[in-house]
Amino acid sequence: MPDRRDQKFQAPGRPFWSGTISFGLVSIPVELVTARRKTRTSLRMVAPGGTRLARKFYCSAEEKPLSPDELIRGYELPTGEIVPVSDDELEALAPEKTRDIDLTRFVPREQVSPMYFEQSYYLIPGRGGSKAYHLLAEVMERTGRVGIATFVLREKEHLVAIIAENGVLSAETMRFAGELRRPEAMGIPDATSSTARARAKANAKLVKRFEAALQAKATSTLPLDELADEDARRLRELATAKARRGEDVVEGDAITLDDEEGGKVIDLMQILKQRLGPGAVVKPATRDRTKTRAAN
């Protein structure tokens, strides 16, 4: 498990959600903490001179720029027809805002393939939930089971696996069955089929050689050095070397577009918070740019 004492891992942040885990009539107050947080610095997209870019919306019919409140979402049907859907309608369709993780089944741990896992969160006990939390964690760990549950987060309903490890519960949101492809669709042979087993027997020498070559690389712990972000390191090295030489450095202007943001609507407050670092207080914009700099 990612140990607090290991410098490689980030410190846990504050809980961003609180609710309960329910199974039967038992209800355990819990809070969610992010378990994974991207720290890679994204490249920004700028104009040739290094100045800011702005994303503008253009109507394809009239070819004129639009403001965000002139926009509406639309859903394209197979027929090609587009049905406009307003924010109010989407909210009405959104799942009921409960704060409950509804646990309906405990399954053997080995039955849940990592192919299902999407986003990870840690669960910590909420007020008054400590005893029940530890009870649940201990029972699950001892019996080698994970809980399958559903819950609503940010207006989406998620399938989630509740996993107990070293006394700590985690929630792993899962992909739905329809979102995973089957290997049969790609014609990949199944090594456990009888024909495959026969072939493996005929190739017993090759199997042994492969096994030996694999075992030659056996280690008892995860080599964390191998899991470093080499791409990010090289990029940062390239950029900082140029900066030291004074090459192509452009004065930052607080807000630039993130290369990877794609079509998302830019959340300015979010960008400001990221740029100013954790713990910064974001005050309403002032004309005086030195104030923004001082907070860096």
Place this chain on the structure above:
Amino acid sequence: MGGKAGTAVTRTKQARAIWKGELELDGEVVGLKLYSAVENQRVHFRLLHEKDLAPVHQLMEEEGDGDAEVLEVAETRRAFPLDDGNLVLLSREELASVVPEKSRRIELVALVPREELVHLWYDRPYFLGPDGDDDAYVSLVTALMHTKRVALVRWAMRNKRYVGAVLPEEGRLVLCTLRHADEIVAMPRVEPSRKAAPTRKEMQLAEQLVDVLVGDFDPTLYQDEYRNRVLEYVEARARGEIVLFEPPEEKELPGNSLEASLEASLGKGAAHARPS
């Protein structure tokens, strides 16, 4: 860029390999094809102009006084944001110098116990299939199954470096990319307080309750209800139907002591909490 979005059409994509690699073990080079294992079924919306329902493009403009000039993506530049708030412009050649060399090599880094890779590490799943030599593939899967461990591998694809875990599942190789160590958050402190330790009775009851809800993992039981509702709704709207929204059901919330709740659950629970 632009209003590129998926549609409701379930594109039965040709399951084509997205990349080909070569894993060398003891002098044998095993050709492998990589397939995406994820079928994106999320609900996608297009952005429209509310007035005439015309699709909307997103374009980039340079900010400044006077007429804003529209830029093509190819005309834009990339900049790295430094910690002091300034930016360093990077040319395409410079960016190309830090990407990994093009290679088909899949390098075996380590063979680790499965428990070492806790669920937090896993990112995106792929399948590895044979590339012309089924026997070599089946032998590889069999060998990996015999080790009862997971193979950590490294490769470069689409100008990026990847690390992943290869595990046998249902007789095939699943390759799951892994997160980077710096993305992982350490476990929070949840040490139990001594005075809140569960009694033996509570422990027994909890075990019984968990037992009642035991079952097998059947992913087909669970559906993306939100997606289904949105699809039903837009189809009904397209047909010109008027849709009424029902007020949500009120959920009962329990509020008793732990032991009482556990016992009550076993009484009531055994009946209606049967794995559905």
